[in-house]
C-alpha cells in the first residue's frame with residue numbers, strides 16, 4: 610500500500626457518537642489534527658449536511674491529503690496549516706467565537722511513520738528528522754548530536770520513560786565523537802546495543818529503541834507543550850453545550866488530559882462525559898495496531 614494512503618482513524622464511531630449524540634446537531638467542528646481527514650469526513654457525513662469544519666495540521670503533506678479527501682464538502686470545510694497550540698488564532702481567522710465539537714487525535718499519522726524520509730521510524734532507514742512541521746528549527750538529528758549527555762538522558766527519561774536513559778545517552782555521546790548520528794538506523798543500533806540484554810529479551814517483541822524514538826519525537830515537536838496550550842484554552846473555544854474529544858496514545862498525554870478535564874469539572878464550567886477513557890474494542894485492536902494504546906476522553910462545556 611502507498612504510505613500516503615495508509616492511515617486508519619481510531620475510535621471513529623466512538624468519536625462521532627460523543628461529538629454528535631442523538632438529537633444533537635453540531636453546527637461547527639474544529640479538528641485540531643485533521644491528518645488525512647478520516648475523522649473529519651465521518652463527522653461531516655454524520656452531521657447530515659449541516660455542520661462546517663475548521664481543520665488544522667502542522668504537517669503540510671497531510672494537510673494536502675486531507676484537502677483532497679474533504680473536497681466534496683466544498684465550503685463546509687476550511688483547512689489551515691497550523692499548530693493546535695494556536696487554535697485561538699485559527700478561530701479568530703475564521704471569524705468564529707467558538708465550536709460545538711472539538712477533536713484532537715494526538716501523535717503522528719501512519720503516513721508520517723511509514724515514510725522513511727520523515728525519519729520517525731526505525732523499521733526502515735532514513736534521515737533522523739521527526740519534524741511534523743518542516744519549518745521547525747531543530748530536528749531529531751540536531752538534538753542527538755548537539756545536546757549534552759545529561760540533557761539527553763533527562764529527555765529520554767522524561768519523554769520516553771526509559772529506565773536505561775543514562776546508558777543510552779552515554780552510548781549516543783560516545784558514538785557521535787567518531788561521526789555524527791544522521792540516520793534512524795544508526796541511532797536505533799546505538800540504542801539497542803546500550804540496553805542490557807535481559808531487558809531486550811523481556812521486551813516481548815517491542816524494539817528497545819522505541820522509547821528513545823518516542824522521546825525524541827515528543828521533544829522535536831514540543832508535543833506536550835502544544836497539548837498544554839490546547840488544554841489551557843479548551844473550554845473557551847467551546848460553545849455552551851459543546852464537546853471536546855481528545856485521543857491520546859501514551860500516559861504522558863493522557864495524564865494531562867485527565868487532570869485538565871477534572872480541574873475544569875471542579876470549577877463547574879464543564880463536565881466530564883467519560884469518567885473512564887474509552888478504548889478500542891477487541892475487534893478494532895485486531896485490525897489496527899495503533900488503536901491498542903488509544904485513550905479517548907470527552908468534556909462538555911456547561912456554562
Ligand SMILES: C[S@@+](CC[C@H](N)C(=O)[O-])C[C@H]1O[C@@H](n2cnc3c(N)ncnc32)[C@H](O)[C@@H]1O
Nearest residue numbers: 618642644645646647648666667668692693835
Ligand atoms: C493521528 S493523526 C490524525 C489522523 C486524523 N484524525 C485522521 O482521521 O486522518 C495526527 C495528526 O496530527 C498532526 N499533529 C500532531 N501534533 C499537532 C499539533 N500540535 N498541531 C497540529 N497538528 C498536529 C500530525 O501531523 C498528524 O497529521
